Amino acid sequence: MVQEAIRRRNAGTLLQHVHVGGPVSRAELAERMGLNRSTIMALTTELTRAGLVHEESRTDTGRAGRPSLLVRPASDRCYVLAFDVAVDRLVAARVGLGGGIRDRREAVRPRAGPDLHRVVEVLARFGRQLYGAAPPDATCVGVAASYCGMIRPGDGMVRFGPDLGWVDQAFGVELGRRLGLGLSVAVGNEAHLGAQAEQQRGAGVGLDNLIYLHGDVGVGGGIIVGGRLLGGHGGYGCELGHMVVNPNDGRPCGCGSSGCLEAEAGERALLDAAGRPAEIYGRDAIRSVVDDADRGDPLAQESLRRVGDWLGIGVANLMNLFNPGMVVFGGMLCDLYPGAVAQVRGRIARNVLPVAREHVRLRTAALGDDATLVGAAELGFAPLLADPLGMLADPTPPADADRSRSTPAGR
Amino acid sequence: MVQEAIRRRNAGTLLQHVHVGGPVSRAELAERMGLNRSTIMALTTELTRAGLVHEESRTDTGRAGRPSLLVRPASDRCYVLAFDVAVDRLVAARVGLGGGIRDRREAVRPRAGPDLHRVVEVLARFGRQLYGAAPPDATCVGVAASYCGMIRPGDGMVRFGPDLGWVDQAFGVELGRRLGLGLSVAVGNEAHLGAQAEQQRGAGVGLDNLIYLHGDVGVGGGIIVGGRLLGGHGGYGCELGHMVVNPNDGRPCGCGSSGCLEAEAGERALLDAAGRPAEIYGRDAIRSVVDDADRGDPLAQESLRRVGDWLGIGVANLMNLFNPGMVVFGGMLCDLYPGAVAQVRGRIARNVLPVAREHVRLRTAALGDDATLVGAAELGFAPLLADPLGMLADPTPPADADRSRSTPAGR
Numbered sequence: 001m002v003q004e005a006i007r008r009r010n011a012g013t014l015l016q017h018v019h020v021g022g023p024v025s026r027a028e029l030a031e032r033m034g035l036n037r038s039t040i041m042a043l044t045t046e047l048t049r050a051g052l053v054h055e056e057s058r059t060d061t062g063r064a065g066r067p068s069l070l071v072r073p074a075s076d077r078c079y080v081l082a083f084d085v086a087v088d089r090l091v092a093a094r095v096g097l098g099g100g101i102r103d104r105r106e107a108v109r110p111r112a113g114p115d116l117h118r119v120v121e122v123l124a125r126f127g128r129q130l131y132g133a134a135p136p137d138a139t140c141v142g143v144a145a146s147y148c149g150m151i152r153p154g155d156g157m158v159r160f161g162p163d164l165g166w167v168d169q170a171f172g173v174e175l176g177r178r179l180g181l182g183l184s185v186a187v188g189n190e191a192h193l194g195a196q197a198e199q200q201r202g203a204g205v206g207l208d209n210l211i212y213l214h215g216d217v218g219v220g221g222g223i224i225v226g227g228r229l230l231g232g233h234g235g236y237g238c239e240l241g242h243m244v245v246n247p248n249d250g251r252p253c254g255c256g257s258s259g260c261l262e263a264e265a266g267e268r269a270l271l272d273a274a275g276r277p278a279e280i281y282g283r284d285a286i287r288s289v290v291d292d293a294d295r296g297d298p299l300a301q302e303s304l305r306r307v308g309d310w311l312g313i314g315v316a317n318l319m320n321l322f323n324p325g326m327v328v329f330g331g332m333l334c335d336l337y338p339g340a341v342a343q344v345r346g347r348i349a350r351n352v353l354p355v356a357r358e359h360v361r362l363r364t365a366a367l368g369d370d371a372t373l374v375g376a377a378e379l380g381f382a383p384l385l386a387d388p389l390g391m392l393a394d395p396t397p398p399a400d401a402d403r404s405r406s407t408p409a410g411r
Numbered sequence: 412m413v414q415e416a417i418r419r420r421n422a423g424t425l426l427q428h429v430h431v432g433g434p435v436s437r438a439e440l441a442e443r444m445g446l447n448r449s450t451i452m453a454l455t456t457e458l459t460r461a462g463l464v465h466e467e468s469r470t471d472t473g474r475a476g477r478p479s480l481l482v483r484p485a486s487d488r489c490y491v492l493a494f495d496v497a498v499d500r501l502v503a504a505r506v507g508l509g510g511g512i513r514d515r516r517e518a519v520r521p522r523a524g525p526d527l528h529r530v531v532e533v534l535a536r537f538g539r540q541l542y543g544a545a546p547p548d549a550t551c552v553g554v555a556a557s558y559c560g561m562i563r564p565g566d567g568m569v570r571f572g573p574d575l576g577w578v579d580q581a582f583g584v585e586l587g588r589r590l591g592l593g594l595s596v597a598v599g600n601e602a603h604l605g606a607q608a609e610q611q612r613g614a615g616v617g618l619d620n621l622i623y624l625h626g627d628v629g630v631g632g633g634i635i636v637g638g639r640l641l642g643g644h645g646g647y648g649c650e651l652g653h654m655v656v657n658p659n660d661g662r663p664c665g666c667g668s669s670g671c672l673e674a675e676a677g678e679r680a681l682l683d684a685a686g687r688p689a690e691i692y693g694r695d696a697i698r699s700v701v702d703d704a705d706r707g708d709p710l711a712q713e714s715l716r717r718v719g720d721w722l723g724i725g726v727a728n729l730m731n732l733f734n735p736g737m738v739v740f741g742g743m744l745c746d747l748y749p750g751a752v753a754q755v756r757g758r759i760a761r762n763v764l765p766v767a768r769e770h771v772r773l774r775t776a777a778l779g780d781d782a783t784l785v786g787a788a789e790l791g792f793a794p795l796l797a798d799p800l801g802m803l804a805d806p807t808p809p810a811d812a813d814r815s816r817s818t819p820a821g822r
Contacts, residue, residue, distance in 0.1 A: 002413065150766055159766050209644040223732070225636050225643075232636075232734025233620040236767045239731040244762050247724050248659050257762045313658050320650040321634070321732065323643025351655050351668045355561055355570050355647045 007043075010035065011389045014043050015073075018053055019097055019385060020200060023072035044071050050392045051077045051139065052097065052384075073098035077138050080380030081130060083123050083145035083175070084373040086190065087111070087163055087216040088282055090119065092126035094134055095377035097141075097384075099201060101370070103130050111217075111281065113164035116174060124178035131181060141391070142380035143179065144186040146193045146372040147171060148216065153235035156187030162254045163217050186379050190214060191330075192229055192238060193375025194365065195222025198328045201374060202366035207325040211318050212365070213240065214372070215333035217281075218254065219262035219314075223322060241266070245313045264310035267332055273303030286332045290339040308340025312347025319352045319360060330365035330372075337364055418454075421446065422800045425454050426484075429464055430508055430796060431611060434483035437466075455482050461803045462488045462550065463508065463795075484509035488549050491791030492541060494534050494556035494586070495784040497601065498522070498574055498627040499693055501530065503537035505545055506788035508552075508795075510612060512781070514541050522628075522692065524575035527585060535589035542592060552802070553791035554590065555597040557604045557783040558582060559627065564646035567598030573665045574628050597790050601625060602741075603640055603649060604786025605776065606633020609739045612785060613777035618736040622729050623776070624651065625783070626744035628692075629665065630673035630725075634733060652677070656724045675721035678743055684714035697743045701750040719751025723758025730763045730771060741776035741783075748775055 014029060024032075030040045047053045055069045075096030084091040086109070093104040105126035109119075123145070131140060149161030156172015172187040179185070195212035204210040208227040214220045221240035223230040230237045241262035242255055250259020251269060263269060271280060274289045292300035315327055329337040337344070341362075348357055365371045384391050425440060435443075441451045458464045466480045486507030495502040497520070504515040516537035520530075534556070542551060560572030567583015583598040590596070606623035615621040619638040625631045632651035634641040641648045652673035653666055661670020662680060674680060682691060685700045703711035726738055740748040748755070752773075759768055776782045795802050 002417075006413075150764070160764070207644070209642075209648075221732075225641050226639060228637060230636050230733065231620075232767070233618070233736035233770055234734055234766065236764070237620075237732060237734035239734075239764055239767055242731040242762070242764055242767075243728040244724050245655070245658065247656065255764055260762075313655050317654040317728070318732075320653040321632075321648060321729075322641065323645055323648035323650075325644035351653070351671075353561070353571070353647070353650055353653055353666055355645065356643070356650055356653075359644055 008387055008389050010039070011043050011047060012385055012387055014040070014071075015047060015052055015097075015388050016385050018071055018073050019099065019381065022098065023070045026069055026071060029071065044069075046389060050388065051137075052388055052392070075100055075102070076135055078141055078384075079134060079138055080142040080144065080377050081127050081140060081179075082373055082377035082380055083127070083143075083185075084190070084376060085109075085119060085123070085145065085147045085164075085171075086369075086372065087148055090122050090126075091373055092123055092130055093373055093377070094130040095374075095380070097381070099374065099377065101373075101377075103133060105129060113166070115164075116166065116169045116171060119164075120171070120174050120178050123175060124180075127175075127179050127181075131179075140181065140183065141384045142186070142382070143176065143181070143183045144188065144376045144380035145172065145175060146190045146376040147187055148190045148218075148220070150236055150239075151187050151189050153231070156185055158187075159236070186382075188376065188379050189220065189222070189238075190372040190375075191220030192222040193379060194330050194367075194371040195224055195238075195328070195375070196229060196378060197367055197371045197375035198330070198365055199224050200378060202371060203328050203363040204326045209322065209324045210326045210328065211240075211322060211324045212328045212330055212371075213315075213333055214331040215262075215266060215329070215336065216331045217267055219266050219333075223318075223324075225322065240314065240318060243314055243317060245310055245317070261310065261314040265307050265314065269310070270303055270307045270336060273306050274300050275303075283332055283335065286335050290335055293339055304336070304339040305343055307336065308343030309347065311336075311340055312344040313351065315344055315362075316347045316351035319348065319356055323356045324360060326361045326363060328363050328365055331369070334364045334368065337362075419798050419800050421450070422454050422458060423796055423798055425451070425482075426458060426463055426508075426799050427796050429482055429484050430510065430792065433509065434481045437480055437482060440482065455480075457800060461799065462548075463799055463803070486511055486513070487546055489552055489795075490545060490549055491553040491555065491788050492538050492551060492590075493784055493788035493791055494538070494554075494596075495601070495787060496520075496530060496534070496556065496558045496575075496582075497780075497783065498559055501533050501537075502784055503534055503541055504784055504788070505541040506785075506791070508792070510785065510788065512784075512788075514544055516540060524577070526575075527577065527580045527582060530575075531582070531585050531589050534586060535591075538586075538590050538592075542590075551592065551594065552795045553597070553793070554587065554592070554594045555599065555787045555791035556583065556586060557601045557787040558598055559601045559629075559631070561647055561650075562598050562600050564642065567596055569598075570647070597793075599787065599790050600631065600633070600649075601783040601786075602631030603633040604790060605741050605778075605782035606635055606649075606739070606786070607640060607789060608778055608782045608786035609741070609776055610635050611789060613782060614739050614774040615737045620733065620735045621737045621739065622651075622733060622735045623739045623741055623782075624726070624744055625742040626673075626677060626740070626747065627742045628678055630677050630744070634729075634735075636733065651725065651729060654725060654728060656721055656728070672721065672725040676718050676725060680721070681714055681718045681747065684717050685711050686714075694743055694746065697746045701746055704750050715747070715750040716754055718747065719754030720758065722747075722751055723755040724762065726755055726773075727758045727762035730759065730767055734767045735771060737772045737774060739774050739776055742780070745775045745779065748773075 075098040078097040172185040176185040191214035210224040212222040219241035246259035251263040253260040253263035486509040489508040569580045583596040587596040602625035621635040623633040630652035657670035662674040664671040664674035
């Protein structure tokens with residue numbers, strides 16, 4: 001039993017290496033995993049038989065001697081469906097093992113919130129199209145979605161989605177039902193998923209302590225502590241956008257409080273300060289303020305200084321609390337941050353204890369606007385990577401719906 | 412090799428159960444650990460032989476049948492030396508396996524900072540006294556200290572101790588040298604250790620997500636995330652006292668910034684607001700403000716309201732970020748919190764997202780002022796509990812000083 005558990009765990013670890021790191025030789029796998037080459041060969045043989053990896057001769061080697069076989073993810077045969085309900089768009093993608101986006105569909109999402117039924121209808125249609133367009137011998141091993149709101153762990157219930165006005169909406173269950181693939185849908189908060197994506201495939205590769213700030217209408221956060229996403233008692237941690245930074249005369253916040261970081265440094269704060277009327281919003285509006293500031297417009301410059309100062313206070317507080325190795329700015333903060341970098345750096349210098357900032361790096365999201373979608377794909381792959389041999393041992397669709405989460409759909 | 416590693420890990424887990432939970436029957440251990448009774452018996456036999464547990468018949472059972480043997484920690488034969496450099500006192504204690512304080516020495520510490528040499532001299536004298544007074548067959552298995560400042564992980568270097576004006580002082584190494592027991596000294600930040608103690612033996616038993624705020628001159632923090640202390644990239648996280656809560660017209664802080672939580676809600680903030688002159692400070696001064704407020708003194712009441720409001724903003728921000736199951740107030744905040752509870756609760760209601768506060772509890776430290784000392788003792792026991800059989804396999808003093816951390820001193 002112990003040996004079998006170890007074998008299955010090793011298979012997951014090996015597949016994780018190949019999935020995240022790309023093609024790698026058996027010899028390198030043996031070294032990274034601390035196992036001998038015959039064990040690696042037995043594992044790769046099993047994973048090849050399961051349709052999860054391919055083995056091929058290395059063609060680019062110039063060295064003499066017997067060539068080591070390269071193990072690469074079977075990205076053509078094994079995929080997940082990933083969805084992203086973002087503030088301005090609805091995205092669906094087929095993401096192959098290895099993390100590459102193989103196919104995608106996208107629609108503009110109106111700001112005035114569509115309801116659960118409408119969002120699920122669009123996403124399910126996209127999902128079925130992607131499923132139908134996949135190669136006939138490919139297997140969908142998971143489905144997951146990123147959502148711009150607070151998600152209950154376990155069942156994909158949207159507890160609070162201020163942007164769409166959703167409260168306690170069974171998004172994951174409903175999307176799974178409408179897809180009709182016999183697979184349940186895992187759901188995560190967009191900033192949580194963005195943080196994990198940036199840590200695994202983006203700016204923060206190799207870092208165990210990282211903070212990702214995701215700005216759009218609001219400001220969300222994903223905080224990696226000791227290699228793991230900070231969940232908290234109920235899974236609702238990381239709400240850095242509702243840290244009060246301006247308690248004295250703060251702007252009202254959508255949460256009902258005032259002076260929250262998102263009220264002072266979110267999209268509307270910048271656009272109001274720059275004199276943009278209420279009907280102007282979105283990424284293009286943010287970029288136009290940054291462009292105006294670059295051209296010397298004093299009001300645009302002042303608006304970036306003001307918002308940058310609040311953003312800097314928030315980031316400084318986070319650094320004192322978390323001592324991160326990196327802070328990543330995502331969503332519209334990718335656009336805003338370069339225009340506010342002086343204020344953010346100034347606040348860090350003034351407000352963060354020297355030892356807590358001595359090794360920190362500040363970056364914009366390397367995955368850009370796909371960070372949340374990539375994070376959703378990783379959420380979809382998680383059950384497979386945890387136990388690939390166990391998951392694929394019984395590829396027939398389950399009779400018991402409760403088991404559907406960990407069983408792949410045959411095609 | 413795998414079986415041997417599992418056996419040693421199981422021995423550590425069993426000893427941890429006995430150390431933290433107190434006397435327990437073999438049958439209960441078997442159930443808790445998911446092992447059969449013969450495996451438990453083999454482990455307890457080894458741990459008994461190593462002098463770490465005692466087995467005895469249960470005397471208080473009224474039930475019929477063969478009595479189950481009770482396994483209890485050998486608190487008379489196995490101990491650590493624990494030290495606490497607090498803001499107003501220096502403490503040393505002999506703490507037996509099982510966590511009980513068997514003997515202690517304490518001295519008042521003047522506020523005007525004694526230097527490294529003076530602090531180490533007092534603590535080393537206490538430590539040698541405790542060591543000499545221990546039973547002749549008892550073994551000291553570790554030494555650890557709590558310190559009111561930022562500590563470099565690994566070597567016990569005080570990076571920043573604002574209270575004593577220490578910067579980069581080799582406290583752990585120096586205390587180990589002066590003790591002369593051939594044991595190195597592990598050092599932790601007082602609020603980090605207090606958090607771990609409250610989680611293991613205090614108000615937060617059983618909780619994996621807990622925030623401990625420790626107030627004295629400053630305000631420190633220990634934050635448990637997913638069962639583990641938040642360390643951060645360099646080990647300097649949890650500095651919640653330097654979260655900026657009042658950026659507009661904040662009081663100057665000892666860190667060089669202004670408007671930090673500790674500047675607005677620390678000892679001096681309360682005493683200044685209550686009209687106490689600068690030469691009045693310390694726990695008795697805090698208590699006298701709380702007492703005056705209880706007696707109806709308007710200035711004292713207003714000072715608690717003001718400080719309580721800032722404390723509440725800080726706690727609200729922490730709840731949004733960490734979604735903790737519990738917030739524990741320690742140090743002088745044990746005295747202050749009951750007088751400021753309405754403000755703290757008010758801020759939580761106003762500023763924390765509903766889902767992030769729906770299950771949280773607020774408590775004062777169950778271990779009181781010993782929380783930090785108890786935490787230091789646990790730090791001292793950690794190597795033993797990680798691998799009791801490995802650690803005691805070679806009880807002779809090491810020739811190589813680098814190995815002394817994990818080897819017990821014979822007496």
